[in-house]
Amino acid sequence: MPLNHTPERTLDPVEQFHDCLEQSWLAVSRAYDASSRMPDLRELFSGTNLSIPDQAAESVLVNILLEVMENVCRFSPWYTCPPRAFGLISLRDNAAACTRWALAPEAIQKWEAALAALSEAIRKYNGLIKAILLVDGLMARSEEDDPYVTACCSCMPPRAIQIKRSILIKAEILCDQCRQPYLD
Ligand SMILES: [Zn+2]
Numbered sequence: 001m002p003l004n005h006t007p008e009r010t011l012d013p014v015e016q017f018h019d020c021l022e023q024s025w026l027a028v029s030r031a032y033d034a035s036s037r038m039p040d041l042r043e044l045f046s047g048t049n050l051s052i053p054d055q056a057a058e059s060v061l062v063n064i065l066l067e068v069m070e071n072v073c074r075f076s077p078w079y080t081c082p083p084r085a086f087g088l089i090s091l092r093d094n095a096a097a098c099t100r101w102a103l104a105p106e107a108i109q110k111w112e113a114a115l116a117a118l119s120e121a122i123r124k125y126n127g128l129i130k131a132i133l134l135v136d137g138l139m140a141r142s143e144e145d146d147p148y149v150t151a152c153c154s155c156m157p158p159r160a161i162q163i164k165r166s167i168l169i170k171a172e173i174l175c176d177q178c179r180q181p182y183l184d
Contacts, residue, residue, distance in 0.1 A: 013125060013128055014128065014132075016121075016125075017121055017124075017125040017128060017129070020117055020118065020121040021038065021041075021044065021060075021118070021121070022038055023114070023117065024060075024061065024064060024111075024114040024117065024118055025038040025064055025068075027111075027114055028061075028064050028065060028068050028111070028114070029068050029071075032068050032069070032072055032076070032078045032086060033072055033073045033076035033077075033078050033079075034068040034069075034071040034072045034073065034078075035071065035073065036067075036071040039063075039067055040136065041129070041132055041133060041136060042133060042136045042137065042140070043063060043067070044060050044063050044064065044067075045059075045060060045063070045129065045133055046063060047059055047063075047100070048060060048063075050122060050126055050129060050130060051126075053119045053120075053122040053123040053126075054115075054119050056118075056119070056122045057115045057116075057118035057119035057122055058102070058103050058108070058115065060118055060122075061103060061107075061111055061114065061115060061118065062088065062101045062102060062103060065086050065087065065088055065101075065103075065107070066088070066101060068086070069083065069086050069088075083101070084104065086107075087103055087104045087106055087107025087110060087111075088101050088102070088103065088104065088107070089101070089102055089103075089104045090102075146164050146165055146166045147164070147165060148162050148163065148164055148165075149162075149163060149164075149165045149168060149184045150162055150184075151163055151168055151173070151182035151183055151184050152182060152183060153174075153175030153177070153178050153180050153181070153182050153183075154175070154178045154180035155175060155177050155178045155180075159175055159177065161173070161182055163182070165184065168182065168184055
């Protein structure tokens with residue numbers, strides 16, 4: 001054992017799964033001179049079928065490639081490359097009457113290791129991923145249904161607060177100066 005050996009940190013399942021995703025994200029980003037933060041899970045898993053891990057891993061990689069493609073450094077030779085150069089092909093899905101992106105054979109080969117790791121993680125953390133996606137989806141929905149609004153009181157000039165619409169409707173919030181309610 002080398003002298004500077006540091007004990008491996010134990011990661012909890014959420015971290016382990018995130019770590020696996022991040023490894024793929026970084027590998028693809030590096031390969032195509034892109035630098036940006038990894039998008040959230042909902043984006044990475046959009047359109048994936050978690051019950052078929054191998055297929056889901058490919059969909060996640062497609063989403064990673066699409067995102068990376070958008071974030072290629074302006075000075076990189078990859079900047080002007082078409083999707084095919086990134087290993088993406090568009091397929092016509094007649095059943096859904098739309099086109100979708102898929103991995104070209106050379107991309108499946110190039111990212112074999114990443115796909116295997118993703119597939120294993122999807123198999124292993126299936127329930128966890130579903131739970132995270134569910135919570136994220138619910139939170140996004142509540143954000144859409146109940147947006148923040150700017151409410152003003154009757155002061156001159158009026159004072160303004162940012163507040164969730166549902167709270168504004170439920171509770172009458174009075175300005176401590178003019179004693180009038182904040183209105184949307
Ligand atoms: Zn006021």
